[in-house]
Amino acid sequence: MDRTLGASRANKRRRGRRGTGKVRITDVALLAGVAPITVSRVLNAPDSVAAETLRRVREAIDRTGYVPNMLAGGLASRYTRLVAAVVPTIASPVFQETWEALTDTFADAGYHLTFGQTGYGGAREDELLDAIIARRPDGIVLTGIMRSPLGRRRLIAAGIPVVETWDLTPTPIDMLVGFSHENIGVAVAEYLHSKGRRRIAVITAADDRARRRAKGLTVAAARLGIATALAPELPMFVAAAPGTLGSGRKGLGDLLARHPSIDAVFCSSDMLALGAVIEAEAREIPVPEGVAVVGYGNLNFAADAFPPLTTVSVDGPAIGHLAARCIIDRAQGRSVPEPVVDVGFSLVERASA
Amino acid sequence: MDRTLGASRANKRRRGRRGTGKVRITDVALLAGVAPITVSRVLNAPDSVAAETLRRVREAIDRTGYVPNMLAGGLASRYTRLVAAVVPTIASPVFQETWEALTDTFADAGYHLTFGQTGYGGAREDELLDAIIARRPDGIVLTGIMRSPLGRRRLIAAGIPVVETWDLTPTPIDMLVGFSHENIGVAVAEYLHSKGRRRIAVITAADDRARRRAKGLTVAAARLGIATALAPELPMFVAAAPGTLGSGRKGLGDLLARHPSIDAVFCSSDMLALGAVIEAEAREIPVPEGVAVVGYGNLNFAADAFPPLTTVSVDGPAIGHLAARCIIDRAQGRSVPEPVVDVGFSLVERASA
């Protein structure tokens, strides 16, 4: 095998390019006694190859340990089978199920999903975008909507299918699967109002979508005549993103110091809500009798907290699945039935509110 | 500009390859009045280009909105500036700081880090590996050590620099930055023993490294004469991975039902520990007087739990930083000063134990 491998390389060493020393499609072809394009077909369109040829080529692939070079393949076919997801931090539990569903759906369709982090506040976003486009993915999935005008232009110019997720906008770049954060705030306001709460406060992380949930709540509260019960604006505590148990505790402490009469808190994440619940307990304020607490995310600990957290649930897997379908359909030249989908949300009522 | 762009393409349309319709290095070169290779040098070795040429080419790049095609670049240079990280789930909070440090260190050196998920239990690991190798990254960072023999062979054959992390083994594939999970178990056993605890139980997620921490504890406990105080083996509750607050609660409940006399629990993650603490509270068992609880990870909520969690802390950022340096050094042909680093761990003593 030593003599065979690399033999094809010897006769084209004219102006000395050094190659990688690794197995190429030509080596496999030589060993199987076929043309390189046949090996390519075995890999990419096995149905178009005769059974016996298929067998021989596959054996040659195994014997040589050949791993295709997708750089070369992508260059030749402008089809990379790569999809890039742009995420704030890879470790946000809220998005986890979405990334899982994305990964799985893409994997089943033969695509590889890679993740790039922008950091909180979208610091490196534009650079990351160029780095992604430079690899010519077949699709791009964004967390939230793209606000940077430069980013939008780059994406449109690149001509790559794009799905924005976990948010809603009348002007998506391309496709979108998400829901309205403002409406969540409204729904929470109405819920708390219906439970007789009139002195509502907010603990929110300093993050765009969280702020918009808080804004929806503020607006709806005003409409329901709640805001004026306390002050012109709802009492609010803003914590650094991402929200932590500690900032939830601090938030509730702070709000109680400023407004001892509050009877409900809407937290921008379940972690903040857990912190609020723990702080209330440490102060021997009963939840929900003293303060009602509502979270967001319905994370895996929400149901097991003490008391269990009332929270807003979003169908993360559905977002991932639908977003992947959008990209796959477009990448394969099909038309996308629903390029903009609002998956909505639901309020999960538990003991904390 | 319309006429200029794409002009170079017209005269080579012989056998009809269709191209991408996007701006290529040739278009930029034409506009700047230089050879393509000069544009390439502006991008990759600006020091070797005259100032005035540099200016003209950069202007042409801006005007055309050129984004390099790294598939082509990587194919030609076998240097992709891409590093792949293999992670169980992208949303594990334990690893977050490591991934952040990795991303930053690589970005500063001009590399892009992408993440691939294996799923818990390393289900898709071998496939993922081939997908990664197919893109010819300049380096691969693994979470934990590679156990699959096929995977090891593939990686070695690929000749790509590899760093295994967050674990220790006498036989790394290539480079390694981690620590001993067994030793953590030993340290926890000794700590609890020193605090007078003699009836120690374990709540662990069904995950390899967590089990090895539990095993270290078991062995050390036996040596300290603890195991026999209760039974031949330490009472253990095994939860599905990843550990949740709910399984922590259930775990403690279960253990107490079977062994009412236990006076300490070692949990394989802080989330499990938080669950244990909450369950204890719900049962009005004082922590640590009734049961001492020790976690692992020192996550951002550990210090703010009620009571604050005693836990094992690992220097995540250091692992990320060192692992990145290993890859960068190797990718740039330098020798790596320390190809195997044990970063150790520390026990953070707080109120829960």
Place this chain on the structure above:
DNA sequence: ATGAAAGCGCTAACAG
């Protein structure tokens, strides 16, 4: 400091 030629490893297009 800049350019011309060749080719990285693969697949599209066109035969047969």
Place this chain on the structure above:
DNA sequence: CTGTTAGCGCTTTCAT
């Protein structure tokens, strides 16, 4: 069903 040929967009090597 299989093969031949050309070329994807870039960078290496060699030359000036």
